[in-house]
Amino acid sequence: MALVRKNNKDAELAQLQQVVDKLNLEEYLNTQSLNQVLIQCNIERDKNNNIPLHPLVLNTETWQKAGYYDPIKGILKNKTDEEMYYDRVLELYKHVYEKNKPFKGIVVCITTLKSDDEEGGESKTVPLDSRLAIILGSNIEAPDSYAHEIGHLLGLEHIYRSKEDLEDLQEKRQKIIELNNKIGINKERQKKYIDDCDKYKAKNGYDCPERKEVVKKFDNEIDNQKIESKLCLNVIQVYKENKYCFGKESTINFMDYTKDHTNRHLFCKWQWELMQRDIVKYYGKVQKVEI
Numbered sequence: 001m002a003l004v005r006k007n008n009k010d011a012e013l014a015q016l017q018q019v020v021d022k023l024n025l026e027e028y029l030n031t032q033s034l035n036q037v038l039i040q041c042n043i044e045r046d047k048n049n050n051i052p053l054h055p056l057v058l059n060t061e062t063w064q065k066a067g068y069y070d071p072i073k074g075i076l077k078n079k080t081d082e083e084m085y086y087d088r089v090l091e092l093y094k095h096v097y098e099k100n101k102p103f104k105g106i107v108v109c110i111t112t113l114k115s116d117d118e119e120g121g122e123s124k125t126v127p128l129d130s131r132l133a134i135i136l137g138s139n140i141e142a143p144d145s146y147a148h149e150i151g152h153l154l155g156l157e158h159i160y161r162s163k164e165d166l167e168d169l170q171e172k173r174q175k176i177i178e179l180n181n182k183i184g185i186n187k188e189r190q191k192k193y194i195d196d197c198d199k200y201k202a203k204n205g206y207d208c209p210e211r212k213e214v215v216k217k218f219d220n221e222i223d224n225q226k227i228e229s230k231l232c233l234n235v236i237q238v239y240k241e242n243k244y245c246f247g248k249e250s251t252i253n254f255m256d257y258t259k260d261h262t263n264r265h266l267f268c269k270w271q272w273e274l275m276q277r278d279i280v281k282y283y284g285k286v287q288k289v290e291i
């Protein structure tokens with residue numbers, strides 16, 4: 001997938017196509033990175049055996065208005081901590097390519113654009129079925145970045161903990177407490193409302209006309225709060241499962257940070273296990289190879 005700007009679409013697509021043709025990504029993933037994990041990947045090919053770059057066309061004006069594009073710097077940006085450009089790209093992709101049939105696999109989206117957080121890419125460990133990896137302009141020519149982002153999608157965190165990670169963890173813990181409180185309050189209010197409705201019925205002989213609607217509204221709110229709380233819990237879980245941490249830039253692990261992209265070569269065995277488990281959960285089975 002190629003994320004390109006509408007007003008510069010052809011030039012950006014041509015540039016990205018050149019990158020893809022040069023990269024030999026499938027071979028890299030299958031012989032120098034994911035093969036360590038016993039994961040084999042097949043990248044989609046067209047009838048001429050080329051990797052097709054499906055365009056995702058971004059309208060800079062609407063993205064700017066929505067708060068996801070900075071026209072002066074020409075970069076992607078997050079609107080808030082919760083509203084991320086990642087989700088907007090995912091939404092656009094689903095809208096254009098998955099209206100009828102969801103694709104069961106990882107979607108790698110490359111772009112010439114950079115982002116305001118100076119990251120090389122963006123992907124999510126949670127939820128389990130998150131499957132979009134965005135590789136940004138600074139990193140599209142670095143194959144280890146693809147292995148790194150796919151690692152995130154398959155449940156891996158960085159091999160170091162940054163200050164932001166620790167803050168994120170603390171935030172998620174706090175959020176769970178707040179959500180559980182809200183769920184408790186909503187349940188109580190719903191119970192009280194139902195009691196009142198019962199009294200109303202006993203007095204008048206018929207139900208409150210809006211009873212069903214109001215009870216359902218409470219149910220929906222509680223369900224949404226439970227989903228949000230579960231997501232926070234899953235994030236905490238992922239941090240816990242990624243249990244071994246080292247200093248930043250001190251290893252040759254794919255999930256370490258790197259400036260020059262020459263020093264990331266390894267997934268550890270405990271990382272293989274997390275990734276394999278994620279794949280089995282996602283696909284529901286694993287194909288065993290007879291030797």
Ligand SMILES: [Zn+2]
Nearest residue numbers: 148149152158
């Ligand atoms: Zn990362």
